[in-house]
Amino acid sequence: MGEIEELQKKAKEIRKHIIKMLGEAGSGHPGGSLSAADIVTTLYFHELRLDPSRPDWPDRDRFVLSKGHAAPVLYAALAERGFFPVEELMTLRKLGSRLQGHPDMRKLPGVEMSTGSLGQGLAAANGMALAGRLDQRDYRVYVMLGDGELDEGMVWEAAMAAAHYQLDHVVAFVDHNGFQIDGPITEVMSPEPVADKWRAFGWHVININGHDFKQILDALAEAKTVKGKPTMIVAETIKGKGVSFMENQVNWHGVAPKPDEVQRALAELG
Amino acid sequence: MSKKIATREAYGEALLQLGRENLDVVALDADLAKSTKTYDFGQNFPERFFDMGVAEQNMIGTAAGLAAAGKIPFCSSFAIFASGRAFEQVRNSVAYTSVNVKIGASHAGITVGEDGGSHASVEDIAIMRVLPNMTVFVPADAVETAGAVRAAAAINGPVYIRLGRSAVPVLHGEDFQFEPGKAVVLREGLDVTIIATGIMVVAALEAVDQLEAKGIRAGVLDIHTIKPIDVDAIVNAARKTGAVVTAEEHSIIGGLGGAVAEALVEHCPVPLKRVGIPDQFGESGTPAELLEKFGLTPGHIVAAVEEVITRKA
Numbered sequence: 260m261g262e263i264e265e266l267q268k269k270a271k272e273i274r275k276h277i278i279k280m281l282g283e284a285g286s287g288h289p290g291g292s293l294s295a296a297d298i299v300t301t302l303y304f305h306e307l308r309l310d311p312s313r314p315d316w317p318d319r320d321r322f323v324l325s326k327g328h329a330a331p332v333l334y335a336a337l338a339e340r341g342f343f344p345v346e347e348l349m350t351l352r353k354l355g356s357r358l359q360g361h362p363d364m365r366k367l368p369g370v371e372m373s374t375g376s377l378g379q380g381l382a383a384a385n386g387m388a389l390a391g392r393l394d395q396r397d398y399r400v401y402v403m404l405g406d407g408e409l410d411e412g413m414v415w416e417a418a419m420a421a422a423h424y425q426l427d428h429v430v431a432f433v434d435h436n437g438f439q440i441d442g443p444i445t446e447v448m449s450p451e452p453v454a455d456k457w458r459a460f461g462w463h464v465i466n467i468n469g470h471d472f473k474q475i476l477d478a479l480a481e482a483k484t485v486k487g488k489p490t491m492i493v494a495e496t497i498k499g500k501g502v503s504f505m506e507n508q509v510n511w512h513g514v515a516p517k518p519d520e521v522q523r524a525l526a527e528l529g
Numbered sequence: 530m531s532k533k534i535a536t537r538e539a540y541g542e543a544l545l546q547l548g549r550e551n552l553d554v555v556a557l558d559a560d561l562a563k564s565t566k567t568y569d570f571g572q573n574f575p576e577r578f579f580d581m582g583v584a585e586q587n588m589i590g591t592a593a594g595l596a597a598a599g600k601i602p603f604c605s606s607f608a609i610f611a612s613g614r615a616f617e618q619v620r621n622s623v624a625y626t627s628v629n630v631k632i633g634a635s636h637a638g639i640t641v642g643e644d645g646g647s648h649a650s651v652e653d654i655a656i657m658r659v660l661p662n663m664t665v666f667v668p669a670d671a672v673e674t675a676g677a678v679r680a681a682a683a684i685n686g687p688v689y690i691r692l693g694r695s696a697v698p699v700l701h702g703e704d705f706q707f708e709p710g711k712a713v714v715l716r717e718g719l720d721v722t723i724i725a726t727g728i729m730v731v732a733a734l735e736a737v738d739q740l741e742a743k744g745i746r747a748g749v750l751d752i753h754t755i756k757p758i759d760v761d762a763i764v765n766a767a768r769k770t771g772a773v774v775t776a777e778e779h780s781i782i783g784g785l786g787g788a789v790a791e792a793l794v795e796h797c798p799v800p801l802k803r804v805g806i807p808d809q810f811g812e813s814g815t816p817a818e819l820l821e822k823f824g825l826t827p828g829h830i831v832a833a834v835e836e837v838i839t840r841k842a
């Protein structure tokens with residue numbers, strides 16, 4: 260099997276985990292977990308330099324899920340990558356679980372930064388990147404933001420700082436799925452034109468289809484060649500991608516599937 | 530007690546010294562380095578100093594990432610912005626994660642002076658001490674400040690250090706040992722205990738002398754660590770003297786007075802009077818004028834003592 264087929268297969272497993280965990284939890288965020296699944300899969304199964312047996316290895320690459328409500332996609336990838344047993348995914352959002360409703364770095368190995376309050380992840384990623392530079396370590400820092408999250412002023416403070424400090428080992432994604440909670444981003448509070456804004460803030464910007472593994476891989480490779488600037492990959496995605504009745508449906512932002520919906524979704528995913 | 534040094538000056542010096550000794554210490558500022566006194570650190574260790582511009586939220590968030598990657602970041606701005614503008618970043622990226630971030634918050638309280646109420650933080654102790662995992666230091670003088678900076682670096686977790694703009698007398702000798710979480714008994718009393726923090730410690734000592742002339746024997750407890758607060762010392766003093774006055778350059782709601790009231794009500798209820806900024810914002814004026822106007826002079830402490838002892842059983 261070629262790498263892209265492997266990634267496709269893995270992404271399908273991850274989507275199935277997302278559906279099952281959310282069904283079991285009875286609450287949580289499917290839409291933005293599914294839209295980010297192909298990128299997160301590529302990060303954990305192609306890009307990131309990691310050792311699941313040493314989650315605090317100083318030279319590891321870091322991934323910060325700034326849109327922390329998409330925790331299920333992160334947990335599924337971490338479990339599949341061997342950071343903790345896959346069965347533990349079913350404890351999501353339950354009392355005593357290491358899989359908190361939003362990622363908690365103090366509870367779950369592999370989580371690099373506690374997130375959930377939108378807007379804060381890029382700053383933390385920048386801090387990690389500055390520390391790596393001071394320590395002369397060559398790790399890279401990846402971060403994923405939501406397109407609704409771009410409404411937060413702090414995102415732009417951090418965007419300015421990453422360019423100012425020439426953090427070319429920071430690679431950010433915007434999961435450009437077009438929706439936030441109250442509706443389409445262009446109706447609620449438009450962050451458009453997204454790519455132009457990041458370019459104006461001094462970033463190297465790449466536009467891709469966030470469900471096309473070849474484009475994701477190429478963008479990650481291109482980011483490694485960029486010097487003196489952070490890279491922003493604006494990924495066009497479909498909220499709820501992979502489950503037909505969830506796709507582009509704003510109502511599936513933060514509602515868990517019921518048992519029959521879980522069955523239908525899993526049947527579709529195959 | 531003749532020499533006067535602002536605690537922010539002492540902070541800058543202590544940070545510089547710490548930077549020499551510990552290469553993991555980094556400093557961040559938000560375009561106020563000359564005021565918060567991180568400037569010298571930046572001049573000496575430019576590669577370990579990050580000016581984040583006028584962006585306090587991003588300063589705190591970046592510090593969280595630096596700490597997560599093993600650094601010991603000291604972030605500085607005015608107290609109003611470090612604790613207020615960036616409150617939720619401090620809450621979620623620093624306290625909730627319990628990362629090793631230190632916040633050196635200068636120009637606290639009304640002695641910020643002429644800049645006025647927009648800049649005078651009257652609430653920062655309250656909103657920092659309510660955060661789980663957060664240690665809160667309010668040093669009274671330059672010596673306590675140096676101790677607080679050292680102690681902060683030694684603690685593995687978030688620390689808030691509240692600093693002042695104006696020069697204040699140096700209380701302690703160089704041999705003073707700063708012990709986090711331990712109140713300092715500056716005067717033993719019999720009739721009342723004045724529990725003070727920050728710049729009000731000196732005012733409390735002056736009040737003791739005035740009270741002595743009136744035949745009232747007041748003790749002074751210096752609380753440089755608001756959290757974790759020294760409950761034992763507070764309760765012992767209350768048991769011994771039977772009445773307490775608190776004194777702080779902060780709102781009487783939620784700060785030292787609030788913390789002492791919580792401790793006393795649970796463990797040793799005695800008459801209590803809180804000297805502090807009434808439930809209102811600051812305004813422009815000289816520090817001395819403002820201390821007088823807002824009721825933070827030795828004379829106000831004396832009046833509070835005279836009132837509280839009438840309520841003793």
Ligand SMILES: Cc1ncc(C[n+]2csc(CCOP(=O)(O)OP(=O)(O)O)c2C)c(N)n1
Nearest residue numbers: 291328375376377405406407408438439440
């Ligand atoms: C600071 C903050 N405000 C509000 C929320 C509640 N919230 C959770 S998700 C969300 C919308 C996010 O939209 P987007 O970034 O586009 O996420 P995605 O579409 O990828 O799920 C909001 C407002 C939050 N988590 N944090």
Ligand SMILES: [Mg+2]
Nearest residue numbers: 406407438439
């Ligand atoms: Mg979105």
